[in-house]
Amino acid sequence: MAGEIGRKTEHWGSRFGFIMASVGSAVGLGNFWRFPYTAGENGGGAFILFYIICVLLIGMPLLMAEYAMGRKSGMSAIEGIQSLARAESRSQNWGIAGWVGSLTSFFILSFYMVISTWLMAFLIQSFGGFEGMDASSSGQNFVDTIGQGEHPMRSRWYMLGLLALFLIANIIVVGRGVKGGIEKVATVLMPAFFIMLLVVVGFSIANGDTAKAVSFIFEPKWEDVGFKTFLAALGQAFFSLSIGVGLMITYGAYLEPDTNIPRSSGLIVASDTLVALIAGFAIFPIVFSAGLDPSSGPSLFFISMPVAFGSIPGGAIMAPVFFGLALFAAFTSSISLMEVAVSWLEERQGVTRLGASIGVGYVLFMIGAAYVFSLDYLDFMDFMTEGLLLPLGGLLASYFAGWVLSREMLTSELGEGTIMNAWRFLIRWFVPPFIFLILVFGFMDKIQ
Ligand code: PHE
Numbered sequence: 315m316a317g318e319i320g321r322k323t324e325h326w327g328s329r330f331g332f333i334m335a336s337v338g339s340a341v342g343l344g345n346f347w348r349f350p351y352t353a354g355e356n357g358g359g360a361f362i363l364f365y366i367i368c369v370l371l372i373g374m375p376l377l378m379a380e381y382a383m384g385r386k387s388g389m390s391a392i393e394g395i396q397s398l399a400r401a402e403s404r405s406q407n408w409g410i411a412g413w414v415g416s417l418t419s420f421f422i423l424s425f426y427m428v429i430s431t432w433l434m435a436f437l438i439q440s441f442g443g444f445e446g447m448d449a450s451s452s453g454q455n456f457v458d459t460i461g462q463g464e465h466p467m468r469s470r471w472y473m474l475g476l477l478a479l480f481l482i483a484n485i486i487v488v489g490r491g492v493k494g495g496i497e498k499v500a501t502v503l504m505p506a507f508f509i510m511l512l513v514v515v516g517f518s519i520a521n522g523d524t525a526k527a528v529s530f531i532f533e534p535k536w537e538d539v540g541f542k543t544f545l546a547a548l549g550q551a552f553f554s555l556s557i558g559v560g561l562m563i564t565y566g567a568y569l570e571p572d573t574n575i576p577r578s579s580g581l582i583v584a585s586d587t588l589v590a591l592i593a594g595f596a597i598f599p600i601v602f603s604a605g606l607d608p609s610s611g612p613s614l615f616f617i618s619m620p621v622a623f624g625s626i627p628g629g630a631i632m633a634p635v636f637f638g639l640a641l642f643a644a645f646t647s648s649i650s651l652m653e654v655a656v657s658w659l660e661e662r663q664g665v666t667r668l669g670a671s672i673g674v675g676y677v678l679f680m681i682g683a684a685y686v687f688s689l690d691y692l693d694f695m696d697f698m699t700e701g702l703l704l705p706l707g708g709l710l711a712s713y714f715a716g717w718v719l720s721r722e723m724l725t726s727e728l729g730e731g732t733i734m735n736a737w738r739f740l741i742r743w744f745v746p747p748f749i750f751l752i753l754v755f756g757f758m759d760k761i762q
Contacts, residue, residue, distance in 0.1 A: 319397075319661045321388030322567045324492050329573050331497040333581055336556075336565060338500035338646030340586040341507070343429060344554040346593030346640070350531055351610040353594070356546045359534035362591075364547035369587055372548065372748060373555045375740040376708055377562055377579045379715035382727035384566020385575070390657040391416055391560025394567060395714060404718050411710035415560030416654050418703040422559065423651040424681050425695045427484075429612075430644040431477045431682075435459050436616060437641055438467070440633035444624035449606065449617070452624075456616045460689075477682045483645070485675040488652045489668035492568050496649050503642045510639035511589070514596040517632050522599025522622075530608055531594045545756025548749065549700030554586055558708030561650055564657045576733050596636065600626055612689065615640075701760060702753075709749040716742035 326332035353361045387394035392412030399408040436459070447455070458468040466472060487495040518524075552558040569575075597615075598608060600622040609618060619636065623629035652674055659670035685691040715724070721738060728734050 319389060319393050322657075324568055325570050326568050326573075327493045327497055329570075329578070331493070331501055332565070332569065332573060333578055334500040334504045335492075335497050335646075335650070336562070336578070336582045337585045338496075338504050338643075339556045339561060339565070339650035340554060340582060340647075341504070341589050342554075342643045342647030343426065343640070344550065344647075345586065345590040345643070346511075346596060347429075347611075347615055349550060349554065349590040350594030350597060351608065351614055352546055352550055354530045354598075354608055355538075355610060356543045357535045357538040358530065359532045360536055360539050361543055361547055362532065363534070364544055365551060365590075366587070368544075368547050368551040369555065369583060371740060372708070372712075372745050373551045373557060374579060374583050375737055375745055376557050376712055376715075377555055377583065378575055378728060378737055379712060379724075379741055380557060380560075380562035381566035381569065381575045381579065382724045383711075383715060383719075384563040385569045385571070385727050386724060387563075388567050390567065390661060391563040391654065392658055393661055394563050395711075398719060398723065399714075402719060402723065408714055408718060411707070411714050412560050412563070414703065414710060415558060415563075415707040416658060418699055418707050419559040419561055419651050419654040421695055421703070422553075422699050423648060424678060425692050426644065426648050426651060427477065427480060427678060427682060428685070428692065430641065430648055431473055431480050432460055432612075432616060433637055433641045433644060434476045434480060435467075435473065436620070437634060437637040440620075440623070440637050443630040444620035444633060445630065447621050447624040449621055452617045452621045453613075455620065456612070459616070474683060478679060480645075480648075481675040481679055481682075484649055484652050485668075485671040487649050488656050489671040491667060492653070496653060499649065500646050503646050507639050507642045507646075510635050510642070511593070511596060514632060514636050514639065515592055517628065518596050518599040521603065521626055521628065523602040524595070524599045526602040527595060527598035530598055530602070541752070541755040541759040544752045545701060545705070545760060548752050548756070549704055552704040552708055553700050554590060555583065556647070556650065558704040558706075558711065559651075559654065560707070560711075561654050563711075564654055565650070567657070575727055576729075576737075600629075612692070701757065705749050705753045709746055709753065712741055712745040712749065716746065 383398060384394055387397045389397055392409055395412040396406055396409040399406060458465065461470040461473045463469050487499050556562060601608060601618050604622040604625045606618045606621060623633040655674045656667060656670045659665050660667050725734065728737060
């Protein structure tokens with residue numbers, strides 16, 4: 315079977331399109347749902363410091379490695395890693411590294427799609443405004459909306475309908491291909507996302523308690539710091555940059571030979587980090603000014619935000635913009651997650667891209683149907699993926715790129731000279747040991 319799989323023939327339409335698709339993948343719920351409260355809860359400014367270290371010294375080299383391995387092999391993550399191992403006469407078992415990543419991306423998508431479905435429901439609700447909602451009615455509204463209500467638009471069947479719609483949209487986009495589907499959608503939605511984000515941040519800063527937001531997100535709280543803070547920062551960095559799941563290997567496979575990988579990676583990392591740093595300002599100023607707690611996870615987005623929008627003048631107009639931008643960001647990430655499985659399936663003989671997308675979408679729908687309102691599944695998956703699988707996938711991929719592949723293998727992708735030297739040093743001597751240490755000690759600290 316090995317010999318049958320060829321290089322991908324499709325390419326990104328332009329460098330801008332590739333960057334938008336990558337930024338679209340990176341910027342998502344991780345940036346303005348997960349990042350702000352994870353920072354607030356894990357030591358504020360201290361967490362942000364670790365986060366930036368993780369992004370620069372681990373995330374950036376790994377992102378470059380993934381693109382380079384993808385372009386060199388021209389294949390999806392699993393097949394790509396195997397073919398590179400073959401070219402170096404190394405064990406085919408390295409395909410495991412691709413498997414861990416690809417399965418993780420599937421797990422992530424299995425909860426990502428559910429949150430996206432909630433976003434759709436709240437976007438629709440937001441047009442009616444959230445006026446007069448208090449914490450308890452908003453809490454009830456959330457529970458009803460995610461599938462436990464009797465109302466036709468707050469029931470399990472309604473959520474399943476929205477989930478089906480969301481997956482069909484994913485299937486259509488991914489089924490159309492990388493250039494005609496993913497890239498096109500990202501090139502429209504990402505610029506719209508940035509503009510909407512600036513509008514909401516401006517509104518929130520102008521009308522909310524910005525000083526309190528600044529101190530919640532940025533003020534260092536060293537007493538909260540432990541190994542688990544490092545693990546939280548590392549997991550968050552991987553999740554936010556979409557690395558450690560084989561996805562950027564897959565995106566790299568569609569790269570034109572003349573696209574500069576280090577430069578593009580720098581741009582992508584910078585945009586993602588910038589969005590994470592400012593995203594909290596769309597949320598916390600108005601949450602604080604409404605006198606609410608900076609609660610985390612689903613309750614922040616779906617319980618506190620409606621109350622905040624409902625209590626502030628102009629909130630009725632801003633709420634749809636807010637839920638709309640969140641949905642745009644989530645959608646451009648979910649199509650990228652779906653691409654991991656689709657691009658792998660498509661490499662099999664007789665499987666078309668559309669067929670593969672429909673198959674993946676169908677399986678996802680079945681999983682979704684089973685737990686569309688289970689918050690426990692969400693928490694469990696979040697813990698498993700960020701706390702364990704993502705760092706593990708990153709550890710395997712970085713070890714593979716640094717120690718299994720020879721230097722010559724990737725010079726065609728990353729060039730020679732200072733950048734190559736720095737990259738190679740980090741990916742060999744810094745990235746794998748660092749991830750390993752954080753994973754072991756962080757995990758122990760966390761489950762204590
Ligand atoms: N990076 C996305 C976010 O921040 C999530 C994601 C993770 C997407 C892994 C693809 C792969 O929301």
